[in-house]
Amino acid sequence: MKPEILQLSPILIASVREKLAATYTVRPYYEQADKAAYLREHGANIRGVVTGGHTGITREVMAQLPKLEVVAVNGVGTDAVDLAYARDRGIVVSATIGALTEDVADLAIGLLIANCRGLCTADRFVRADLWHQSKTPLAPIPLARQFSGMRIGIVGMGRVGRAVAVRAAAFGCPISYTDLQAMADVPYSFVADLVELARQSDALILAAAADKAEGIIDAKVLDALGDQGYLINVARGRLVNEPDLVAALQQGRIAGAGLDVFVDEPRVPEALYSMENVVLQPHRASATEQTRTRMGEMVLASLAAAFAGQQPVGCVTA
Numbered sequence: 581m582k583p584e585i586l587q588l589s590p591i592l593i594a595s596v597r598e599k600l601a602a603t604y605t606v607r608p609y610y611e612q613a614d615k616a617a618y619l620r621e622h623g624a625n626i627r628g629v630v631t632g633g634h635t636g637i638t639r640e641v642m643a644q645l646p647k648l649e650v651v652a653v654n655g656v657g658t659d660a661v662d663l664a665y666a667r668d669r670g671i672v673v674s675a676t677i678g679a680l681t682e683d684v685a686d687l688a689i690g691l692l693i694a695n696c697r698g699l700c701t702a703d704r705f706v707r708a709d710l711w712h713q714s715k716t717p718l719a720p721i722p723l724a725r726q727f728s729g730m731r732i733g734i735v736g737m738g739r740v741g742r743a744v745a746v747r748a749a750a751f752g753c754p755i756s757y758t759d760l761q762a763m764a765d766v767p768y769s770f771v772a773d774l775v776e777l778a779r780q781s782d783a784l785i786l787a788a789a790a791d792k793a794e795g796i797i798d799a800k801v802l803d804a805l806g807d808q809g810y811l812i813n814v815a816r817g818r819l820v821n822e823p824d825l826v827a828a829l830q831q832g833r834i835a836g837a838g839l840d841v842f843v844d845e846p847r848v849p850e851a852l853y854s855m856e857n858v859v860l861q862p863h864r865a866s867a868t869e870q871t872r873t874r875m876g877e878m879v880l881a882s883l884a885a886a887f888a889g890q891q892p893v894g895c896v897t898a
Contacts, residue, residue: 581605583887584625586645589632591654593869596876604628604883610635619644628652628883633675634845634863636660642671650886652879655866656680656789657816658896667897674882674892676875678739684865685743688785688814691838694859695810696725696783701856725808725835728752733781735774735796736788736815737763744787756780759788778804786815795821802828810836814865817842826851829858840865 585604591597600606607626612618623644631637633655639662642648650672651661658675666673694700702721705711714720732748734741734757745755745768755768758777762770771777778784778801786797797811798821805811811834813820822842826849828834836857842848845863852858866872882892891898 583627583883584622585628585630585883586622586626587630588637588641589630589635589654591630591876591879593873593876596873596880599880600630603880628886630654630879630883631661633657634660638662639665642666642669650674650883650892652882652886652892654875654879659816663897671897672882672886672892672895673897674878674886674894675896676878677894677896679874679878680866680871681739681743683868683871684740684787684814685747687840687861687865688740688744688787688812688838689747691812691814691840691859691861692730692783692785692810693727695812695836695838695857696727696730698722698724698856700859725810729754730782731756731780733757733771733777733784734768735759735777735784735786735819736790737766737768738787738789740814741785741787742766744785748785775801775804778802778809779806781805781809783810783812786811786813786819788815788819790816790819794818797821797825799824799828802834805834807832807835809834810838812838814840817845822849829855 582605584607586607586609588609590610607622609615609618624646626645627647627649629637629651631653633653637651642665648671653675656675656677658673661673663673698721705721728751730753732753732755734744737757737759741757749755756771756777757768758771758774774796784805796819802824829837838859840861841863852860878894885892
C-alpha cells in the first residue's frame, strides 16, 4: 500500500506531480467543495501532508489526521502551520529552505530598478501608442532615478538579505542592514535601529522572515526614509503597516514602493492600483520553472526521509 498524502495546495511542475502520484496515493484536498466530508472519508489514513507556505495547515485539520507523520511545506514560510502542536504530536514539518533565495533576491532588485526607472510607466506609455503622438518625446514621463550607487538598507540579513546585498553591491551600492544582532561574517554596516537605517538609506528592502513581527514599517520609518526613498517588500506583507504606507505614498512622503507581498492576500489596498510610483506583484518571487522544480524535489525528498524515519533537510520542528 502506498502512503496516503493529503495535498492542500497545487504543485505547478508536472514532473513533480507525476513523481508524487507514482509514489503515493494523493488526496487532493484543495480541489474538494466539501472539505469536511473529504477529511471524514480519508483523514484516518493520511500519513503525510503537502501544502504551501501561504496555505499551511491548521491545528484543526491536523487533529483529524491521527496517522500524520510529516507536513512538507512547498515554500519557506511556516507561520501558517501550528508548529507547537506539530512538535507535541511528533509530526515532522519541513520547508524548502534555500530553494527560493536567488529568485527572491532577483525580484527585490528587479522591483527596485523597475520603480526607480519607471519601467512599468514607460511600458504602458509605449503600449498605449503615446510615444509617436507626443510632440515632445517622453515629456509625459518624469525623469527616472538612477539605481547604481543608491544607499541600500536591508531589513534581515539572512539568506535572501545576503543575496540582495551581493546583487546591490555589484551596482556600486553601499549596503547597510539591521537584524537581531550584527553579523560577523558580512562586510556591510550594521545599524541596530530600524528608523536610523531608513534615515541612512535611499531604498529599504525587506528580506526578513520575521514570523512574529508585524507592522514594523510604519509612518515613523517611512518618514525617516523620506520623499526620495523607496520601499521594497519581498518578505512578509504584515511587516508593513499598509494604511501608513498608502498615506505616505499619497502624500509624497516617500518616492515609491515595489511590493510582492501584502497583509491580506490576495486583497491589495485599492489605493495602490492607480499609483504610477508603485510596482505590484502577486506574491510570485519564487515563480520560475527552476525554483519551483527545486522546491518540488525538496518536498518529495522530505516525504521520503520522514517515512524512512530520517530527519528531512529543511526540518523546522527538530
